[in-house]
Amino acid sequence: MAEHIISRKTYTYVFLALLVLTGITTAVAFVDLGALNVVVALAIAVVKMLLVALVFMHVLYSRRLTQITVAGGLMWLAILLVLTMTDFVTRGWLGVPGT
Amino acid sequence: MITATVEQKHYLNAEYGLKSWLLTTDHKRIGLLYLGTITFFFLLGGIFATLIRLELLTPPGDLTNSETYNKFFTLHGVIMVFFFLIPSIPATLGNFLIPMMVGARDLAFPKLNLLSWYLLLAGGLLSMWAMFAGGVDTGWTFYTPYSTTYSNTYVIATALGAFIAGFSSILTGLNFIVTIHRMRAPGLTWFRLPLFVWSHYAAALIMVLGTPVLAVTLVLVALERAFRIGIFDPALGGDPVLFQHLFWFYSHPAVYIMVLPGMGVISELVSTFSRRRVFGYGFVAFSSVAIAVYGFLVWGHHMFVSSQSVYASLVFSFLSFFVAIPSAIKVFNWTATLYKGSISYETPMLYAFGFIGLFTMGGLTGLFVATLGVDVHVHDTYFVVAHFHYIMVGGTLMAYLGGLHFWWPKMTGRMYPEGWAKLSALVIFLGxxxxxxxxFLLGYLGMPRRYHAYPDEFQVLHVLSTAGASVLAVGYLIPLVYLVWSLRYGKRATANPFGATGLEWKTSSPPPTYNFDVTPAVTHEAYDYRALAEEETEGVRVG
Incomplete structure (x- = not known):
């Protein structure tokens, strides 16, 4: 299969977007958003990850099998996070006897 | 009259000299390099098992003190898990056979394959250095805070050894996945693949998806130990149970890295020695993938008493029962394959029978420990030790030995002595x-694991166990002797001594360097003994 050529312009835009998002992450770190601190930081990180994977790593232009493989990796990460959180989120629900 | 025989060229005599082995990219030679390496580590791990069993012969801790005993069981576990069981079947038999089974000349990335062997060797040597420098006493699980706050032993070096060996596993898995996807012979569709290939494909998925998490976890332990970065230590803001989550996310599926390839071996053996197509081929194939996927959803059953939330434990307990389904599918289908089969009792089949029985016991006792209430009673007791040895040794090791005997003629061109082999299979099963x-009884009665001293009432059972270990050791040494003997004195093997189907049996024993003189084309289903008989008749007629 012929290699998809991505234009220099697209690379430049993505690079600039990554720089802007890094700037936003840094700026947001100085603002106290309470419980949203982590959420915002992670949301920006996810967008950056997607830009790198889809454009720089050519996933957007790859065969379906490659895309499924990448999606599989993300799904496995989700399994790790979700099932681990079933512990951390519910650990305090029952309380400690005698306290 | 003078007759001269010209020895056939094959992968073993194509080149000679140390360099031809150390720089080889031939998957068959790399398989043999792995075979030698893991045999060495098996013997080393066996020495520590012997020391453990000797210490437990008597109730007081009289052979060694508790610190040294901690090192014994840690090194036994680390060596056996990371440097023997995980590479055992995939890296030796898988490496040797998968390209041949799919009709290819080699794996997709031969140089990467060689690199993976060097990585295992490097990881093993580093862990051995740590062992001689002072050992490690955390248990093979490297649990925090044993491995962070409270350990003064060589944790980082040993963990780094496992970390490096992990990359060997990732590269092997990657090689298998790409080879199976891209290099199948013409006509060899997914549902014509031998079940050995399916099970290795499933195990390779786990290697690629799970092993990086172990690597990350071990790096985090090293970072906390070296730089006091708070990840697992509560005093630094960390959480020790997080280590167990990350560790078992890999290490529970790792059990399936060990046992899935073994199941693949058993499918081949049961079919060959009952002369029947594996019953429910599709179910057995997909059950391998199901085990690989479900295996990632159950890790929390190792943490029922580790302060994991009881709600999370309920979820993990529930999910754990699901893994029993695909495992049971396999066992029932192997048994159904035997029905009305033309069964013969050569050595590999004896190992297959041993596997089915022992794996079933290991699997069913797995349901005991997946049950929340029962696990509270038996957790960290000898019941658990017995359970996972029935899976890892009774399952994987039996399959490994069965497979080694089955494909030994293909690998070496020599037959093993059948009488001795049957005797050793029997000795191993009994031992x-x-x-x-x-x-199992000790654990149920309350004997905790990882203790070097125990109350007098447990002694009888411990003596029995140590006596069994001695029998087992003899059982393992017999094949070591006769397999080495057979390399020189064994009867020369034909291309297909067991009358098996599969492309690997269509080439000579031992095979030529590039496996096949011409790329084979596959025109029938897997395990088609009628087609094999027709081909043989045709061959005789042409000959």
Whole structure:
């Protein structure tokens, strides 16, 4: 299969977007958003990850099998996070006897 | 009259000299390099097992103190898990056979394959250095805070050894996945693949998806130990149970890295020695993938008493029962394959029978420990030790030995002595049960694991277990002797001594360097003994 050529312009835009998002992450770190601190930081990180994977790593232009493989990796990460959180989120629900 | 025989060229005599082995990219030679390496580590791990069993012969801790005993069981576990069991079937038999089974000349990335062997060797040597420098006493699980706050032993070096060996596993898995996807012979569709290939494909998925998490976890332990970065230590803001989550996310599926390839071996053996197509081929194939996927959803059953939330434990307990389904599908289908089969009792089949029985016991006792209430009673006791040895040794090791005997003629061009081989299979089966069955009873009665001293009432069972270990050791040494003997004195093997189907049996024993003179084309289903008989008749007629 012929290699998809991505234009220099697209690379430049993505690079600039990554720089802007890094700037936003840094700026947001100085603002106290309470419980949203982590959420915002992670949301920006996810967008950056997607830009790198889809454009720089050519996933957007790859065969379906490659895309499924990448999606599989993300799904496995989700399994790790979700099932681990079933512990951390519910650990305090029952309380400690005698306290 | 003078007759001269010209020795056939094959992968073993194509080149000579140390360099031809150390720089080889031939998957078959790399398989043999792995075979030698893991045999060495098996013997080393066996020495520590012997020391453990000797210490437990008497109730007081009289052979060694508790610190040294901690090192014994840690090194036994680390060596056996990371440097023997995980690479055992995939890296030796898988490496040797998968390209041949799919009709290819080699794996997709031969140089990467060689690199993976060097990585295992490097990881093993580093862990051995740590062992001689002072050992490690955390248990093979490297649990925090044993491995962070409280350990003064060589944790980082040993963990780094496992970390490096992990990359060997990732590269092997990657090689298998790409080879199976891209290099199948013409006509070899997914549902014509031998089940050995399916099970290795499933195991390779786990290697690629799970092993990086172990690597990350071990790096985090090293970072906390070296730089006091708070990840697992509560005093630094960390959480020790997080380590167990990350560790078992890999290490529970790792059990399936060990046992899935073994299941693949058993499918081949049961079919060959009953002369029947594996019953429910599709179910057995997909059950391998199902085990690989479900295996990632159950890790929390190792943490029922580790302060994991009881709600999370309920979820993990529930999910754990699901893994029993695909495992049971396999066992029932192997049994159904035997029905009305033309069964013969060569050595590999004896190992297959041993596997089915012992794996079933290991699997069913797995349901005991997946049950929340029962696990509270038996957690960290000898019941658990017996359970996982029935899976890892009774399952994987039996399959490994069965497979090694089955494909030994293909690998070496020589037959093993059948009488000795049957005897050793029997000795191993008896020795194994004598070693580990008493441990179920010990655990149920309350004997905790990882203690070097115990109350007098447990001694009888411990003596039985140690006696069994001695029998088992003899059982393992017999094949070591006769397999080495057979390399020189064994009867020369034909291309297909067991009348098996599969492309690997269509080439000479031992195979030529590039496996096949011409790329084979596949025109029938897997395990088609009628087609094999027709081909043989045709061959005789043409000959």
């Amino acid at each position: 194994f049960n004598l070693t580990f069955f008493p441990q």
